[in-house]
Amino acid sequence: MGARPLLNRRLAGLGTTIFAEMSALAAATGSINLGQGFPDTDGPREIAEAAAEAVLTGRGNQYPPGPGIPGLRTAIAEHQQRFYGLAYDPDSEVLVTAGATEAIAAALLALLEPGDEVIAFEPFYDSYAACIAMAGAVRVPLTLRQPSFRPDLDELRSLITPRTRLLLINTPHNPTGTVLTPAELAAIAELAVEHDLLVITDEVYEHLVFATGHHPIAGLPGMRERTVAISSAGKTFSFTGWKVGWVTASAPLVSAVRTAKQYLTYVSAGPFQYAVAEALHLPDGYFDALRADLLRKRDLLADGLSAAGFQVFSPEGTYFITTDITPLGEKDGLEFCRSLPERCGVVAIPNVVFYDNTEAGRSLVRFTFCKRDEVLREAVERLGRL
Numbered sequence: 341m342g343a344r345p346l347l348n349r350r351l352a353g354l355g356t357t358i359f360a361e362m363s364a365l366a367a368a369t370g371s372i373n374l375g376q377g378f379p380d381t382d383g384p385r386e387i388a389e390a391a392a393e394a395v396l397t398g399r400g401n402q403y404p405p406g407p408g409i410p411g412l413r414t415a416i417a418e419h420q421q422r423f424y425g426l427a428y429d430p431d432s433e434v435l436v437t438a439g440a441t442e443a444i445a446a447a448l449l450a451l452l453e454p455g456d457e458v459i460a461f462e463p464f465y466d467s468y469a470a471c472i473a474m475a476g477a478v479r480v481p482l483t484l485r486q487p488s489f490r491p492d493l494d495e496l497r498s499l500i501t502p503r504t505r506l507l508l509i510n511t512p513h514n515p516t517g518t519v520l521t522p523a524e525l526a527a528i529a530e531l532a533v534e535h536d537l538l539v540i541t542d543e544v545y546e547h548l549v550f551a552t553g554h555h556p557i558a559g560l561p562g563m564r565e566r567t568v569a570i571s572s573a574g575k576t577f578s579f580t581g582w583k584v585g586w587v588t589a590s591a592p593l594v595s596a597v598r599t600a601k602q603y604l605t606y607v608s609a610g611p612f613q614y615a616v617a618e619a620l621h622l623p624d625g626y627f628d629a630l631r632a633d634l635l636r637k638r639d640l641l642a643d644g645l646s647a648a649g650f651q652v653f654s655p656e657g658t659y660f661i662t663t664d665i666t667p668l669g670e671k672d673g674l675e676f677c678r679s680l681p682e683r684c685g686v687v688a689i690p691n692v693v694f695y696d697n698t699e700a701g702r703s704l705v706r707f708t709f710c711k712r713d714e715v716l717r718e719a720v721e722r723l724g725r726l
Contacts, residue, residue: 350473350474350476351470351473351474354469354470354473357466358466358689358690358693359375359376359466359689362375362376362677362687362688362689363375363376363687365678365681365687366681366687369681369682369685369687370685371680371681371685371686371687372685372686372687372711372715372718372719372722373687374641374686374687374688374707374708374709374711374719375677375687375688375689375706375707375708376689376708377514377575377580377658377659377660377708377710378580378581378710379578379580379710379711380710380711380712380715381578381712382578382579383577383578383579383619384577384619384622384626386618387577387579387615387616387618387619387622388579388615390614390615390618390619391582391611391612391614391615394610394611394612394614394615395611399610399611399614400609400610400611400612400613400614401610401611402610403606403607403610404607404610404613405607406598406602406606406607407434407435407436407598408434408435408436408586408613409436409610409613409614409617410430410431411613411614411617412436412584412586412613412614412616412617412620413430413431413434413435413436414430414617415616415617415618415620415621416428416430416434416436416586416588416620417429417430417433417434417588418620418621419620420556420588423546423554424554424555424556424559425559426556426558426559426564426588428588429591432591432594432595433588433589433590433591433594434586434587434588434594435586435587435594435597435598435601436584436585436586436613437585437586437587437601437605437608438583438584438585438604438605438608438609439572439574439583439584439585440542440544440570440571440572440574440585441467441583441585442583442585442601442604442605442608443570443572443585443586443587443597443601444467444468444471444540444542444570445467445471445474445600445604446587446597446598446600446601446604447540447568447570447587447597447600448471448472448474448475448477448506448508448540449471449474449475449600450596450597450599450600450601451505451506451538451540451568451593451596451597452472452475452476452477452505452506453476453477453505454475454476454477455476455477455478455503456475456477456478456503456504456505456506457477457478457479457480457501457503457504457505457506458472458477458478458479458480458504458505458506458507458508459480459481459482459496459499459500459504459506459507459508460472460479460480460481460482460507460508460509460510461481461482461484461491461508461509461510461513462481462482462483462484462694462695462696462697462700463484463515463516463691463694463695463701463704464479464481464508464510464694465510465514465542465694466693466694468508472508477505478503479696480499480504481695481696481697482495482496482499483695483697483700484513484516484518485700486653486662486664486704487653488518489513489516489517489518489653489662490518490524491520491524491528493524493527493528493531496528496531497531500531500535500537504535504537505537505538506537506538506539506540507528507531507532507537507538507539507540508539508540508542509528509539509540509541509542509557510541510542511525511541511542511543511554511657512543512545512546512548512549512554512655512656512657512658513657513658514545514658514660515658515660515662515689515691515694515706516653516655516660516662517653517654517655517656517657517658517660517661517662518655518656518657519549519552519554519656519657520555520557521552521555522555525555525557525560526560528557529557529560529561529562529563532562532563532566533561533562533563533566536566537566538566538567538568538593539557539563539566539567539568540567540568540570541556541557541558541567541568541569541570542570543556543569543570543571544570544571544572544574544575544576544585545575545657545658545659546571546576547575547576547627547630547631548575548576548630548631548634548657548658548659549631549656549657550631550634550635550638550655550656550657551656552656554657556569558588558589564590565590565593566593567589567593568587568589568593568597569587569588569589570585570586570587571585571586571588572584572585572586573585573612573616573619573620575659576619576627576630577616577619578710579612579615579616582609582612582615582616583608583609583612584608584609584612584613584616634659634709634710637659637709637710637711637713637716638654638655638659638661638709640709640713640716640717640720641661641707641709641716641719641720642654642661643720644716644717644719644720644721644723644724645661645663645707645720645723647720647724648668648720648723648724648726649667649668649726650663650664650665650667650668650705650723651663651664651666651667659708659709659710660706660707660708660709661706661707661708661709662691662704662705662706663704663705663706663707664703664704664705665703665704665705666703668726670703671702671703672702672703673690673691673692673701673702673703673704673705674690674692674693676690676705677689677690677705683725683726684722684723684725684726685722686719686722686723688705688706688707689705689706689707690704690705690706691704691705691706692704
C-alpha cells in the first residue's frame, strides 16, 4: 500500500479504546469487570416490556423520523421542564441521537472549524479527544487535580485565546465524580458570554448526583442560546445497549447539529425510542430510589477499596470511584490495571488514558460500582489480597 500510513494523522495514536482492551481482559481471565461502566442488571421491567411491545406492534421497526419520534422529543422537552424549569420546543429544539456519544460527535463536527480550540476538563472521556481530532480542532485541557478535582477558574480564563471556539463541560464528571457547583457554573457562564464561546455540556449522569443536585448551565443568563446540552437514557435507566441519546438547544444550534448527525447514523433505535419516552415519565420515586441505591453501592465499594489500601476520592456523582494506587507501593496505573486480573481477578480502568497531562493521572485508577451487591462484595474481598 506504499509508505503512506493508512490511518489519517488526525486519529494517529488513538488506537483501540481502553474499555475494549480491559473488557476483553476481563472475559479472558474470568475477572470481575469493574472497569467499563455498564450495570449488570437491567432497568425497569415495564420499560423493557414497552420496547418489546413496540417491536411486536411494528412501531419503530422501520426508519423513524430523522430528529426522533415525536413522542420521545416531547418527553425529553417535558423532562427538561419538569426537573430544571427549562422550556424547549420538541419540534425545533430537541434532537434524538444514537447515544450521547453520537450527540457529542455531531455537535463537535458541526460547530468546529479546523484549527479551532476546545477547552475540556481533563481527565476527559476518551471520545472527546477522538471527536475533536476528527473535526480538525485542537483540544486544550484544563486539568482537574487531586484531591478535590475542582476546576481552577483562573486557569480556565488564562486558557482562552482568540482561537477558542468552544467549552466542553462534563458534569457530573466522568471519571472523577465531580459535580460543578452553581457558583462554578456561573463563573464558567460569565466567561462564555464574555468571550462569545459556545458550550457543549455532557450531562449523561444528571440523575446520578448524591447530594447537591444537578444544575444545567443552560439555565443561566446568556447561556441558552449558546449551549448544546447532551444526555441519554443509558445511565439513568440501565439500558446502555439501547444507545438512545439527545440534544436540547436553541433551534439554530439543533439545526446545525442535525446537519452533521444525519450523515452519521441518520436514525437509530426505533422501537427503543418509544420505550425511553415512557421511561422519562417515570415518577420521582424511581429517580430517588436510583440515587439511593447507587449511593449505598458507592459506600460499599469505597470502604472496601480503602481497606485494601487505595487512597479513595469519594465521588459526588456518576457511578465511578477514582483511586490512587501510590499507598499500595504502585506508581503506574496502566501497568497496575493490566496486571490486576492475574493478581486478584478484578478489572479496573487506568485514568492516565483520559489525560494529555499524563503525569497528573499516572497513578490514578477508576472502578465502577453499578454492579450487584454480591459482585461488589466479591470484588472487595479479592482486592483485599493486594
